[in-house]
Amino acid sequence: MRFQDIYDLMDPKELGQRIRQARERLGLSQDDFAELIERDQRAVSEYEHGKRRISVTELPKFAEALDVPLLYFFEGQINLNDLDRELLEYFHQLPSVKSMQSAIQIVRVLIDATS
Numbered sequence: 001m002r003f004q005d006i007y008d009l010m011d012p013k014e015l016g017q018r019i020r021q022a023r024e025r026l027g028l029s030q031d032d033f034a035e036l037i038e039r040d041q042r043a044v045s046e047y048e049h050g051k052r053r054i055s056v057t058e059l060p061k062f063a064e065a066l067d068v069p070l071l072y073f074f075e076g077q078i079n080l081n082d083l084d085r086e087l088l089e090y091f092h093q094l095p096s097v098k099s100m101q102s103a104i105q106i107v108r109v110l111i112d113a114t115s
Contacts, residue, residue, distance in 0.1 A: 007059075010074070013050030018073055020048040022066035036065035 023033045023044075030044040037044075037058070046052035054062065063070045094100050 007056045007074075011050070012053055015054065015073055016048040016050040018075075019044075019062065019066065022068050022072065023048075026067060033065060037061055 023030070028036075030041045030048070034041045034044045043052060047054055059073055060070055063072065066072075091100065091103060094103060
């Protein structure tokens with residue numbers, strides 16, 4: 001199952017609860033968070049109540065603003081085997097051995113940066 005497929009199956013209310021919990025953990029108001037993600041307070045309220053869907057492409061911005069890993073939004077929804085398959089699928093789409101080697105180096109840098 002692809003990342004997008006998992007996202008499409010998620011309950012917007014559950015995603016909204018995760019956003020609210022992370023926001024409150026940081027002591028941010030809805031206005032504060034709205035400013036960080038370049039939205040208004042009403043949009044944040046609608047996200048948190050599951051009334052407005054968040055584009056999957058916006059989730060990294062939300063994760064950064066809330067100081068959580070992207071996978072925080074998918075806890076209990078995503079399977080590591082699914083991630084492995086998706087990563088491998090993208091890896092095999094790279095056009096050359098050189099680009100594959102570069103991708104491996106990038107992953108190593110990410111690991112070092114988060115260790």
